[in-house]
Each structure stands twice: as C-alpha cells, then as structure tokens.
Amino acid sequence: MKPVQLFCWHFMAYPYLARDFDEKEYTGWVTVPNSLWDNNKARGLYQEYIDQLAYADELGFDGMVLNEHHQNIYGLMPSPNIIASALTQRSLHGKIVILGNLLPLHMNPMRVAEEYAMLDQMSNGRLIAGFAPGGGPETFNYDVPSANTREKFWEAADLIVRSWTEDGPFAHEGRYFPLRYVNLWPKPLQQPFPPVWIPGSRSPSTMAEVAKRGYCYFLSSRSHGGETHRAQQEFAAVLEKHGDKYHPFRFGILMSTYVGETDQQAREECEEGVWYFLKNCLKGHLRRQGRQLTYGPGVPYIPAAAWREYLKDYKPGRKLLGDVENWEELDASQSIIVGSPETVTRRIQNLIEKAKVGNLLIQFQLGNMPDHLARKSMKLFAEKVAPALRHDSLKQFTTEYPGVNVESSAEALH
Amino acid sequence: MSGRVIDVNGRKVWLLEHGTGAPLLYLHGFADVHSVKENWLPFHDKLAQHARVIAPAHPGCGQTDENKDIDVIEDVAFHYLEVLDALQLTQFDLVGSCVGGWIAAELAVRHPERIRKLVLIGASGLFVEGALIGDVFMMAQPEYGQSYASLRQMLFASADQANALEMFPDGKGDLEDEVRRYQMLRLSSRIGFKPPYFYNRPLRNRLHRITSPALVIWGEKDNFVPHSHGETYARSIPGTGELKVVPGAGHSVHVEKPEETAKLVLDFLAK
Numbered sequence: 001m002k003p004v005q006l007f008c009w010h011f012m013a014y015p016y017l018a019r020d021f022d023e024k025e026y027t028g029w030v031t032v033p034n035s036l037w038d039n040n041k042a043r044g045l046y047q048e049y050i051d052q053l054a055y056a057d058e059l060g061f062d063g064m065v066l067n068e069h070h071q072n073i074y075g076l077m078p079s080p081n082i083i084a085s086a087l088t089q090r091s092l093h094g095k096i097v098i099l100g101n102l103l104p105l106h107m108n109p110m111r112v113a114e115e116y117a118m119l120d121q122m123s124n125g126r127l128i129a130g131f132a133p134g135g136g137p138e139t140f141n142y143d144v145p146s147a148n149t150r151e152k153f154w155e156a157a158d159l160i161v162r163s164w165t166e167d168g169p170f171a172h173e174g175r176y177f178p179l180r181y182v183n184l185w186p187k188p189l190q191q192p193f194p195p196v197w198i199p200g201s202r203s204p205s206t207m208a209e210v211a212k213r214g215y216c217y218f219l220s221s222r223s224h225g226g227e228t229h230r231a232q233q234e235f236a237a238v239l240e241k242h243g244d245k246y247h248p249f250r251f252g253i254l255m256s257t258y259v260g261e262t263d264q265q266a267r268e269e270c271e272e273g274v275w276y277f278l279k280n281c282l283k284g285h286l287r288r289q290g291r292q293l294t295y296g297p298g299v300p301y302i303p304a305a306a307w308r309e310y311l312k313d314y315k316p317g318r319k320l321l322g323d324v325e326n327w328e329e330l331d332a333s334q335s336i337i338v339g340s341p342e343t344v345t346r347r348i349q350n351l352i353e354k355a356k357v358g359n360l361l362i363q364f365q366l367g368n369m370p371d372h373l374a375r376k377s378m379k380l381f382a383e384k385v386a387p388a389l390r391h392d393s394l395k396q397f398t399t400e401y402p403g404v405n406v407e408s409s410a411e412a413l414h
Numbered sequence: 415m416s417g418r419v420i421d422v423n424g425r426k427v428w429l430l431e432h433g434t435g436a437p438l439l440y441l442h443g444f445a446d447v448h449s450v451k452e453n454w455l456p457f458h459d460k461l462a463q464h465a466r467v468i469a470p471a472h473p474g475c476g477q478t479d480e481n482k483d484i485d486v487i488e489d490v491a492f493h494y495l496e497v498l499d500a501l502q503l504t505q506f507d508l509v510g511s512c513v514g515g516w517i518a519a520e521l522a523v524r525h526p527e528r529i530r531k532l533v534l535i536g537a538s539g540l541f542v543e544g545a546l547i548g549d550v551f552m553m554a555q556p557e558y559g560q561s562y563a564s565l566r567q568m569l570f571a572s573a574d575q576a577n578a579l580e581m582f583p584d585g586k587g588d589l590e591d592e593v594r595r596y597q598m599l600r601l602s603s604r605i606g607f608k609p610p611y612f613y614n615r616p617l618r619n620r621l622h623r624i625t626s627p628a629l630v631i632w633g634e635k636d637n638f639v640p641h642s643h644g645e646t647y648a649r650s651i652p653g654t655g656e657l658k659v660v661p662g663a664g665h666s667v668h669v670e671k672p673e674e675t676a677k678l679v680l681d682f683l684a685k
Binding site: 136139140143146290291292296298299300303307308311316317320 | 559592
C-alpha cells in the first residue's frame with residue numbers, strides 16, 4: 001500500500017486581463033479576441049510557470065500535471081507535450097502526468113504514441129499517459145464533428161497502447177485511423193507501457209471502457225460534494241462487474257487549494273486570483289454568463305438515449321462553479337479549499353476519507369495569482385499539509401483495502 | 415398522423431405519409447417535422463391536399479436508426495437511394511428544406527432521371543466564397559444557461575416571434591421535442607460540421623446535371639444560409655426560374671409563411 005499521491009496541476013492561465021474583462025468580453029474561450037494578448041507582459045510567462053512546476057518537484061510532490069487546451073485564457077497549453085519535454089530536464093523525481101492529449105484533435109494518433117514514448121524515455125520512465133476526447137470548446141477550436149468523437153477516441157487510444165506493446169510493423173485496419181505500417185521508434189521505457197489515465201464526468205459508458213482496459217479513472221469535475229463519493233462508488237461497481245477490484249489508485253480527482261498561515265490570511269492572499277479564475281477563466285466553460293460551450297445540444301457527442309436521460313434531471317439555468325456569488329457559496333462547493341494548514345488538512349482528509357481517492361491532482365496557481373504567493377502556498381502545503389495527509393491516508397487505505405496490490409492496473413493485466 | 419417503419423437494408427426508417435396523388439418526397443431541415451415535431455406542420459398539410467406526401471426521418475432522427483457509418487453527405491445520399499428503392503419510388507417530386515434541401519440536391523445530381531420536379535427551400539450544401547453558412551452548433555449552446563434566442567434568430571426572421579418560441583423555447587421544452595432537436599444536431603454534426611459548415615464543395619459544379627424543372631425558395635431574412643446560396647442554386651440548376659424570395663420570412667420559410675410557401679410549391683408542381 002502507498003499513501004495518497006499528491007500532484008501539482010498547472011493550467012497556465014493568461015494572467016494579464018484588464019479588470020473590466022468580464023464586463024466587456026463575452027467569453028474566455030474559443031472566440032476570446034487574441035488582440036488581448038500582450039507580449040510586453042507575457043514575455044517570460046512560460047518560464048515562470050515551468051519554474052513553479054519544477055519547484056513542486058523540489059518540494060517533493062509526487063508529480064506534475066499538464067493538460068491540453070486551445071484558444072482560451074484558461075490554459076495556455078495547446079501542446080502539453082512541449083511543457084512536459086521541458087520538465088523532463090527540470091525535474092528529477094515526480095511523475096509527469098499529461099491529462100491528456102486530446103486524441104480526436106490529432107490527425108494521426110501515432111504522433112501521440114511517438115511523443116509519449118519520447119517523453120517516457122527522456123524522463124527515465126516518469127510519464128503518466130493521459131488520453132482525453134476533448135470537450136465542447138475543442139470541438140469548435142478544431143472543427144471536430146461531435147457524433148463520432150467517442151468512437152474515434154477509443155480507436156486512437158487502443159492503437160497507441162497496441163503500438164507500445166506489440167512488436168511492429170503491423171497494419172492497423174481501423175475505422176478512423178487505418179495505417180499500413182505501425183512500427184514505433186522509440187518504444188516507451190516503462191514496461192509493458194506507461195500508466196494510462198482517462199478523464200470522465202461520471203458517464204457510465206466511459207467508466208465501463210476504462211474498467212475494461214484496466215486504466216485509472218480521473219473525475220474531471222471541479223466541485224466535490226456528494227458527487228465525488230458517488231462517482232467513486234459507481235466506478236468501483238463497474239470495476240467489480242468487470243471482475244476487477246477498486247483501490248484508491250484507480251481513481252483521481254481535480255481540486256484547487258490555497259494554503260496561508262491562517263484562514264484569514266489565506267483568504268486575503270488568494271481572493272484576487274480566485275475571482276479572476278472563476279469569473280474570467282471559467283467564462284464560456286463553467287459559467288452561465290455568455291455562452292457555455294463545454295456541454296450541450298450543440299456538441300452532441302453522447303447518444304440521443306443518454307441525452308434523454310440527462311435531460312430528465314437537467315435544470316435550465318442552474319448555477320455552475322463560476323456563477324458563485326460570494327465566498328461562502330464557493331466554500332460550500334468544495335472546489336477551492338482555502339485556509340490555514342490545519343483547515344486545509346482537515347478538509348482534504350475528509351474528502352479522502354469519503355471518496356477513497358488515491359490521486360489528488362491539485363491546482364495551486366489560480367488565475368492571476370502572483371508567483372510568490374503560488375510558491376508560498378505550495379511550500380506550506382508540502383511542509384504542513386502533505387505529511388498528515390500521507391500518514392492518515394496510508395492508515396486508512398491499509399485498513400480498507402487489505403492485501404490489495406496497488407500497482408494492479410493495466411500494467412499488471414498485460 | 416399515419417406513420418410507419420420500413421426496413422431499409424436492415425435498418426429501421428421511420429416515415430410519415432399523408433394525402434393521395436402523385437408521390438412527393440419531403441426531406442426535413444432543422445425547424446421541421448421529425449427534427450422538432452413528431453407530426454406534420456401546416457405547410458405539409460397543405461401539400462397533402464394535392465399529393466401523397468412522404469416524409470422519412472433522417473438517420474438517427476425520430477425512430478429511424480442511427481447509422482454510425484455516415485461521415486459525409488454522400489453517405490446520406492446513398493441512404494436515400496435505398497429508401498427510394500424500398501418505397502419503389504421511381505418518379506417523384508422532391509421537396510427539401512434546409513439540410514433536407516442539401517440532401518435533395520445531392521440526390522438530384524446523381525439521379526436526375528428519377529425526379530419529376532425539384533423544390534429547394536433555404537437549402538444548405540453549397541460553398542459560396544465570402545458567404546459562410548451560420549454556425550448552428552454554437553448557437554445551439556444556450557446563453558445565460560437557458561436562452562436559445564440566438565438559435566431562433568439564426569433559424570427564423572426574429573428571435574421572439576411566436577412560431578420560433580414554440581419550436582425552440584428557452585429553458586427546457588417538451589422532452590421529446592428536445593430529444594428530436596438533439597438527434598437532428600447529432601446527424602448534422604456528422605455531415606455538416608467539417609468543413610465548416612454544411613457544404614460539399616464539389617456540389618456546385620454538379621448542379622448542371624439536374625434535368626428536372628426546379629424551384630428555389632428563400633426567406634427574405636435568412637440568417638443561416640445566406641441569400642447568395644439561393645441565387646447560386648437558381649443560377650446553376652438549368653431548369654430554374656428566378657429565386658423566389660418570401661418577404662418577412664427567415665430561414666424556416668415553410669414554418670413562418672406556410673400558406674405562401676405551400677402556394678409557391680403547389681403552383682410550381684401543377685404547372
């Protein structure tokens with residue numbers, strides 16, 4: 001058994017928007033005018049963000065997390081592999097988690113297989129390979145037809161893993177990506193292949209596909225009420241159905257935190273960055289204001305029968321994370337946990353206890369949060385929160401999952 | 415309403431039939447039977463007073479099976495060739511609106527001999543430089559969590575007219591209407607999302623193959639498929655007169671001005 005794994009996730013937001021951005025601009029995604037990009041300010045921004053991730057490695061985080069987004073102010077990583085490449089040279093211990101490459105956006109999945117194999121070699125076997133289908137905004141960014149996104153995604157994911165595990169050359173007789181000569185050079189270092197993580201938002205079909213293949217399921221929701229616990233139970237039930245067994249490292253969640261010396265100081269220090277993140281970065285994604293592009297009838301990637309089920313409980317105009325109006329409401333959403341080391345420890349412990357989750361992917365830098373505050377929060381977390389979380393989770397997991405081989409996942413199945 | 419399921423090469427196709435007389439195949443668009451409403455609209459009732467109107471639901475719409483092999487418009491054209499065979503329709507009038515008009519044009523360039531007369535209403539399908547067809551997918555994502563005003567504005571002359579609000583209400587409408595709207599968007603995303611949007615570049619240079627007389631109808635205020643597309647259809651199909659513009663109507667001419675539109679169609683078919 002191992003303790004909870006603590007990862008530092010960086011989204012790399014564009015932090016230089018004017019104060020009246022929300023008032024003046026309709027969205028932060030897809031069509032947000034790129035005339036707002038300011039080279040005078042942005043020079044050195046990637047360096048600052050890469051340095052923060054390298055600092056996470058120094059502080060002893062279990063890994064660094066990157067993901068792919070296009071044409072938005074929320075995440076400036078159209079190619080997370082480029083940042084990952086830099087991290088292979090700037091970090092020594094932590095896993096490099098890419099969550100993930102958006103497979104339907106790539107014309108040829110072999111490019112992903114190759115780049116991931118290179119990153120695994122360059123990092124001495126530290127890659128965690130995430131595959132994601134992309135959401136609504138990416139549909140519009142790259143003109144990806146929605147209806148067959150899921151089929152395309154799984155064909156690409158399976159082809160990549162096959163190219164890592166099966167000797168080439170072989171022909172892939174696929175529906176979407178037929179290839180005559182699949183013959184990967186280089187191969188990934190980790191054997192039989194790097195861990196594979198797949199994000200989902202509680203769709204039963206995604207859980208089933210993940211379970212079938214023995215991968216790790218990552219819940220992409222940003223809020224953590226009862227839903228997180230339910231997602232864990234649902235996934236555990238799906239694993240059971242596939243003759244497999246749940247353990248905490250088959251599951252991961254995304255959360256944000258800010259740690260300050262006291263509750264009061266924490267809130268004061270992070271509030272500007274938090275509101276920048278909620279009101280600007282989530283506009284077009286997790287806000288009602290303007291047009292939400294992430295999910296809906298215009299990006300019809302789930303079958304009509306699943307849409308009918310979704311609609312039954314759907315309440316039009318319901319509040320999304322970015323619609324919270326005050327600090328108390330935000331606090332209740334359990335999305336961004338802010339406070340002293342004691343407060344943050346208690347609240348995250350509570351979350352782990354209930355959701356039995358072994359992979360915490362934590363966002364520290366929020367919106368336009370200045371470098372020194374992001375670093376201070378990371379350091380306080382690493383020194384004053386992480387030890388207790390590791391200690392208590394190890395105890396909990398050992399009791400709750402006796403005799404479970406936590407390395408059992410796809411790697412062991414092969 | 416009289417509907418039935420037919421078997422087309424192992425797939426289920428749902429269709430409505432109404433009226434007697436010469437067969438008229440109607441292919442639906444967005445604001446239409448099968449893609450919002452389960453039953454006929456007043457426009458179709460008027461046509462059915464003079465013809466046997468047959469309206470199949472597109473693949474994945476209504477009770478018609480979804481077909482995952484559909485990637486491009488040609489796949490839909492071949493689907494309809496099989497529907498025609500199953501219905502034993504050798505000679506018929508063909509009326510298509512919006513995406514249905516695009517499918518009609520694709521059928522007509524392939525099998526001009528089977529079509530007696532062709533009517534295109536606000537048809538997508540053409541690439542016209544500098545006149546992109548609207549992004550109905552983005553407009554289908556609600557604003558402020560529940561407003562479909564910009565979708566209505568794209569599909570009708572104005573966002574707040576009664577028929578637009580009835581077919582595309584804010585918030586959550588009738589569950590089955592919602593599902594039908596979704597099904598139509600899902601089919602459209604297969605054929606109309608890439609290239610952006612709703613066109614087949616070679617179609618324009620194939621239109622000269624159409625041998626039947628043709629009528630092209632457009633709403634005066636079409637905010638989805640620009641007028642120049644109507645003019646291009648009218649100019650490129652040999653047996654076409656002038657583009658018929660219906661004053662005051664938007665893209666969904668047959669919903670917004672059912673009587674005028676039906677009269678234009680019936681007069682043309684009777685000529």
